[in-house]
Amino acid sequence: MMEERKDLIKAWRDSEDTFIKTIIQVTSLLIGLAAGFLTQSTSKIFPNSLLYLIYFFVFSASSLLLSMVEFLFSAKANRDQQKNLEAYYTKKTKVVKEPWANLFVKICQFGAFVTFFLAIAFLSFFAVTQTQERLNEQTQQSTTTATAPTTTTTAPAPTTASPPTTASPPTTTTAVGAGSKQ
Numbered sequence: 001m002m003e004e005r006k007d008l009i010k011a012w013r014d015s016e017d018t019f020i021k022t023i024i025q026v027t028s029l030l031i032g033l034a035a036g037f038l039t040q041s042t043s044k045i046f047p048n049s050l051l052y053l054i055y056f057f058v059f060s061a062s063s064l065l066l067s068m069v070e071f072l073f074s075a076k077a078n079r080d081q082q083k084n085l086e087a088y089y090t091k092k093t094k095v096v097k098e099p100w101a102n103l104f105v106k107i108c109q110f111g112a113f114v115t116f117f118l119a120i121a122f123l124s125f126f127a128v129t130q131t132q133e134r135l136n137e138q139t140q141q142s143t144t145t146a147t148a149p150t151t152t153t154t155a156p157a158p159t160t161a162s163p164p165t166t167a168s169p170p171t172t173t174t175a176v177g178a179g180s181k182q
Contacts, residue, residue: 053122
C-alpha cells in the first residue's frame, strides 16, 4: 500500500512538472510566432486590436515568469521536504511539516495556468478583431468604388512650344446632302 502511494505521489508530481513545462513551451512558441508575424507581415495592425496584442504579450510573459518561479519554489520545497523527512526518521521531530514553499508552488501553478489562458484568449480576440477590421475596410473600399462616378475626366494633353510655321489657309468642307444642288 505504501509503495502504491509513493507511485501515485510520483506520478502526480511528474504530471505537474509536465504541465508547467508544456505551458513554458507553448507560451514561448506563441510569443516567437507572434513576434515573427509582426516583424515579417506587411498587413497593418488596426488600432482597435492593438490593445489585445499588448495584453497577449503581457500575459504570455507573466505566464512564463510564473512558470519559472514555480520551478524555483518546487526545487526549494523538495529540499525542505527531504530535510523534514530526515529529521523525522532520525527522531529529531515527531511531525513532518509541509514546506512553506509548497504553498508558493501551488500559487505559481495556478497563476501560470490563468495567465496562459488569458494570453490565449487575448490572442484570439486580436485575431478576430483584426479580421473584422480588415473585412470592414474591404467593404468600405468596395462600396466606395461601386458608388464612384463612371465618367472619367482626362487632363488635357500638354502643349509644347514649337517654332512657328507658315500657316496655310484653313480649308473648309461642305457636306453635300441628297437634296442640295451644287
